[in-house]
Amino acid sequence: MTLILEQLLNGLQFGVMLFLLAAGLTLIFGIMGVINLAHGSLYMVGAYAAAFAAAQTNSVLLAVLAGLAAAALLGMAMEVFVLRRLYARDHLDQVLATFALILIFNQSVTIVFGRQPLFVSVPPALNGSVELLPGLTYPVYRLIIIAAGLAVALGLYLLINRTRIGMLVRAGATHREMVRALGVDIRLLYTAVFGLGALLAGLAGLMAGPILAVQVGMGEQILIMTFVVVVIGGVGSIRGAFFGALLVGLVDTSLRAFLPGLLRQVMTGSEADALGAGLASMGIYMLMAVVLLVRPKGLFPANV
Amino acid sequence: MKLRGLLFGIAAALAATTALAQQPVKIGMITTLSGPGGYLGQDIRDAFKLAIEMGGGKLGGVPVELVVEDDALKPGQGKQIAEKMLKTDGIKIMTGIVFSNVAGATVPDIVDAGALYVSPNAAPSNFAGKECNENYFVVSWQNDSLHESAGQHATNLGYKKAFILAPNYQAGKDALSGFKRLFKGEVVGEVYTRLDQTDFAAEMAQIRSANPDVVFQFHPGGLGIAFLRQYQQAGLLGKVPMVLAEPSLDATTLKAVGDAALGLSVTSHWNTDFDNASNKAFVEAWTKAYNRVPTYYASQGYDTALAIASALKATGGKTDVPALRKALSKADFQSVRGAFKFGTNQHPIQDWYALKVEKGADGTPVLTTAGKVLSNHGDAYAAQCKL
Structure with missing residues (x-):
């Protein structure tokens, strides 16, 4: 029972990371x-x-600020210098240009930091586990990630549904031309939204640092999963991204954790492990296919 | 404009004739230099270059030119580079491939075209057995041997219940079957992770609930860093001992993992502290040239250069493949790992050692040699090879 709870927490934590991206x-x-x-x-x-x-500084606060600032500034620079020129073009041009950016960023990071992965330690105050229930201990740092992710989700919800900026964002998503016609500085709005998106990606990255390896190419590994989340949730919808991310996180973790065990009830050990691992890695893509079949625009489409 | 083009043409022609006069032997190196696995190829390349520099631009007294290309861990790209090197550049000696999947696509093309391939790393099981080839030599090890040594070590340490994990691809499967071949205890859990997986929380929970004596895992490069870090964060480090083969904890990942690696048992065919003249010369020259700790990939790159040097020396610089092959099979060079010879399938027969992760003089974890695990160990596939 505690094992199932622990795996659900793991799924939740993974889902929250996916949501930020x-x-x-x-x-x-x-x-x-x-x-x-x-x-x-x-x-x-x-x-x-x-x-x-x-x-450099041994300060958690400065590290967090540096991570957020770097990602947000780079994101806004990307929007101003590259993407702004591509809004009118078709998706193929955008894909080509942003793919080129991936190569440029990866190579630049290699030049500056080298190929060797960097070492980041968990802040000492958060290094350790707490006993949530009798028999269920869980790393504090992962709980912090879950809490931070849920807080961001709540903050975004309030920002989008309760503020003037949020109103413009929502309007921009559904009636772009009208927003422009009403005299809103759409270019500034675009840059701000891009910066916000980049900030969240940076937050995910800096939180992932102490758990995963900080290395060139780490973004591409998680990007595919992120696209699955966006497609499942419904393109353009924050609510969709939230539920999509939690769904993908939970389904992926549960399949990996429990499927081989279940299969082992009906077949021999090594075959069950191999088949279970194979099915588990297909799991979220099958989930995506099913969602697309039933709701072609995703679970919570933005443009209703 | 025309005149400048003409002058350029003349200059190029002159350059070509001077090159012809010296005739350095070209050696093709297809290796992985980009992406997360990039540092593996980088160390192999740098060590190979170091060996050439230490010989004054020569290997075995023969001037050589190293042509390096990045396969980006893509089998198709490796295949294309090999074709170009074979057909356009006429290269007869090739080396460098890091990953087994790239080797699987590329090596057959090279050896079938009559060129020599000397592997500094990847050695998948199929090329060691039935599909062995007279033009294919491996200086590193056969993939399974890495993990057989870990299995033997776990048995020697008296562990009875093992939980084993590896990514779900050919080398991962080779790893688990290699471990099980020499591990005498019971395997209580066997998990295949995804090759692109970086979060192992679900696996940590499974390990905890299975409560084994020992964990064996194969996660090379960045994957291994994430695994060990999360192993520590899950509170398993210190509770459940871990036995690893060298790909899961090389000098680079050790630096990134930090104290989370203390106390782990690693098996290896080489370590920086090996006490032989060849190794001392290598470690000293490497540290001076690159100012970092050499990984075992570097040692393999260096040994590969020495092996090729011995063959070139014997043929006097002639790239006559049958003569090179004959000279190479004698393994007439001082490997940095000590004793070394080729088995019947042209894969190494060598000793395997146990290493411990301990705090070094400056407080950072280092790998120190703790004893021998296997002596004169070949591989399980040699008998199937009819050479």
């Missing part, structure tokens, strides 16, 4: 209509900047 991606796609393949690079830049600041 998917929120930015879906905002950018929903509002500007841009497919930003380089979103994973912002995640990587956030992780590298935080790792570098942590190594």
